[in-house]
Amino acid sequence: MPSSFKILGSGAGPGAPSFFCDCPGCREARDNPASARTRSGALITTEQGNVLVDAPPDLRAQLIRERVTRIDNVLLTHWHYDHFGGLGELEYYVKLERKEPIPLFLPPSARAQFAAAFPNLSEVFRVFSWAFNLEYRFGDLGITPLPAEHGVETAGFLVKSPTKSLAYFPDTAGLSTATARILEGVHWLVCDATFYGENWYPNSHMSVEQAIELGREVKARHTVLTHLAVHYSQPATSRELAAAVAPHQGVSVAHDGMVIEL
Numbered sequence: 001m002p003s004s005f006k007i008l009g010s011g012a013g014p015g016a017p018s019f020f021c022d023c024p025g026c027r028e029a030r031d032n033p034a035s036a037r038t039r040s041g042a043l044i045t046t047e048q049g050n051v052l053v054d055a056p057p058d059l060r061a062q063l064i065r066e067r068v069t070r071i072d073n074v075l076l077t078h079w080h081y082d083h084f085g086g087l088g089e090l091e092y093y094v095k096l097e098r099k100e101p102i103p104l105f106l107p108p109s110a111r112a113q114f115a116a117a118f119p120n121l122s123e124v125f126r127v128f129s130w131a132f133n134l135e136y137r138f139g140d141l142g143i144t145p146l147p148a149e150h151g152v153e154t155a156g157f158l159v160k161s162p163t164k165s166l167a168y169f170p171d172t173a174g175l176s177t178a179t180a181r182i183l184e185g186v187h188w189l190v191c192d193a194t195f196y197g198e199n200w201y202p203n204s205h206m207s208v209e210q211a212i213e214l215g216r217e218v219k220a221r222h223t224v225l226t227h228l229a230v231h232y233s234q235p236a237t238s239r240e241l242a243a244a245v246a247p248h249q250g251v252s253v254a255h256d257g258m259v260i261e262l
C-alpha cells in the first residue's frame with residue numbers, strides 16, 4: 001500500500017459551522033455537512049504505521065469519520081489550541097488498546113506548556129522536541145520540520161516519499177527565503193489560506209490569494225488551500241470559494257477527508 005496524506009480537518013480555529021454564527025459560510029456548512037470544516041490536522045499513513053500531524057479539538061470525530069484505528073506517532077506544528085486541543089482524545093486509546101506511550105514530537109518551546117496543560121497525560125505520551133531542518137524517518141517517508149512564520153515557534157513539515165514531496169504549512173504568513181528555497185518544485189504545497197480577500201492577521205496567516213501566489217513562487221505542482229476561516233470581511237461560501245479558485249491551474253481547495261497519494 002502506498003503512503004498517503006489525508007486531511008483530517010481543513011478549517012481554522014473557529015471551525016465551520018461555528019456554533020455561535022449564522023453567516024453564509026456557516027449556514028452552508030450546517031445545511032450540507034460535506035462543506036463543514038473541522039479544525040486543521042492530517043494523518044500520514046506509511047507501511048510502518050500512522051503519523052498524526054496535530055491534534056485538533058475535533059480529533060475523536062475525525063478519527064471515527066475516517067475509520068482510523070491506530071496512531072503510532074504524533075507531530076505538532078505548534079502550540080495553539082486548534083492544533084493541540086485534541087491530545088487528550090488519545091488517552092483511552094493508549095490506556096485500553098495500545099498499552100504503551102505514543103511518541104509525541106513537540107516544538108522545543110512547547111514542552112513546558114504541554115507539561116503545564118496536561119499533567120494527566122504524562123504516561124500517555126513519550127515527549128520529544130523536534131528540531132528544525134532535521135529529517136525524521138517513518139517507514140519509507142522522511143519528515144522534516146521547517147520554520148514557518150506564525151509568531152510562536154511553528155513548523156511546517158516537508159514529507160518526502162521515494163517519488164513525491166509534500167509540504168504541509170497550515171499556519172504561516174508566507175515563508176522565509178530559506179524555507180521557500182527548500183520547497184522549490186515541491187509536488188504538493190498544502191498551505192495556510194485562512195482568509196479570502198482581506199487578511200485579518202497578515203503577520204500570522206495568509207489569504208487565499210497570497211497562498212496561490214506562494215505556490216507559484218515556489219513552483220509547486222499543486223497548491224492545496226487549507227486552514228480556511230470561512231469568516232471573511234466579505235462573506236463567501238465554500239461553493240463561491242471553489243468557483244473563485246477554479247481558474248487557477250493546479251490549485252484546489254482542501255476539504256475534510258481529502259487524500260493525497262505520496
Ligand SMILES: [Zn+2]
Binds near residue numbers: 012013082083171227
Ligand atoms: Zn491554526
Ligand SMILES: [Zn+2]
Binds near residue numbers: 018024230
Ligand atoms: Zn460563520
Ligand SMILES: [Zn+2]
Binds near residue numbers: 078080171
Ligand atoms: Zn496557529
